[in-house]
Amino acid sequence: MRTVSARPAAGAGEPAQRDVVLSFVGSQTTVRKSGMVFPENLPERSWERIGSNLRELVNSSAWWLADWLIYGESTYGWRRYKEAIERTGLDYQTLRNYAWVARRFEHHRRRDALSFAHHAEVTRLSPPEQDYWLRKAEQQKWSRNELRRAVRASLAVQSGTAEEAAGGDEQQEVTRLPEPAAGKRRQKVTTLTIELSADQLDHCAKAAAAHGLPVDEWVARTLESAVAPTTERRTA
Known part of the structure; x- marks a missing residue:
């Protein structure tokens, strides 16, 4: 987000803070890293607009x-x-x-x-x-x-389950996906959490980078290649 200006502000004996003027806030409101200071006469419309822009910023x-x-x-x-x-x-x-x-x-x-x-x-x-x-x-x-x-x-x-989608008493319309998305059988996804030391993570990250892959994808492929021979022997 564009910063229009920046100026140090400090009281007596206080460390200086950098007050900034953000484009969506304007010059009336003081913005600091630790808070915002609003003038007493700020119009309600301006206050609402600042809130909406802060939400978008987050x-x-x-x-x-x-x-x-x-x-x-x-x-x-x-x-x-x-x-x-x-x-x-x-x-x-x-x-x-x-x-x-x-x-x-x-x-x-x-x-x-x-x-x-x-x-x-x-x-x-x-x-x-x-x-x-x-x-x-x-x-x-x-x-x-x-x-x-x-x-x-x-x-x-x-x-094919009978799970209810929402808690509470409100009714929620159940929507079937249009074809072909609804016709495809969904593959079940399971999340696996692995605890690694900093050194182990660095080692995996280096190996993944060497293959041009993100760490999670490299780990998934490595695990898949490791279990593939076992699966083939069982189906043989």
């Missing part, structure tokens, strides 16, 4: 951080995780989750009207299913939880 920051990490991964190799953790203060799992969502949505498929959390809800689906549900969520103005309930209801119908 949502966009997840995409920005994910794209930043992916760029570092593809450009600088295995060092990306260590540097990312140091720079952002986020842990490995959080960064990995951000990047995992971003990799499954090319920029042209991301919907500005929906939050990062909306996209995360449908990440495990196929691209046609993702587009279908995000388009429907945008049209119906669904919250993240409403989208989650609708997707779960549809998956329950497809799998």
Whole structure:
């Protein structure tokens, strides 16, 4: 977001802070790293507009951080995780989750009207299913939880289970996906969590970078190749 100006501000005996003027806030409101100071006569419309823009800023920051990490991964190799953790203060799992969502949505498929959390809800689906549900969520103005309930209801119908999609007393329409997305048998996905030391993670990251792959994909392929001979012997 564009910074119009920056000026130090300090009281008597207090360390200087950098006050900035953000384009969406204007010059009336003082913005600091540790807070915002509003004037007494700020119009209500201006206050509401600032809140809306702050919401968009929070949502966009997840995409920005994910794209930043992916760029570092593809450009600088295995060092990306260590540097990312140091720079952002986020842990490995959080960064990995951000990047995992971003990799499954090319920029042209991301919907500005929906939050990062909306996209995360449908990440495990196929691209046609993702587009279908995000388009429907945008049209119906669904919250993240409403989208989650609708997707779960549809998956329950497809799998033949009698699960109810939503908690509470509200009724949720169950939508079947259009062909061919609904006609394809969904592959069950299981999440495997592996605890690694810093040295082990560095070793895996180096090996993944040598193959031009992200760490999670390299690990998945390595495990798949390891169990393939066993599977072939059993089916022989």
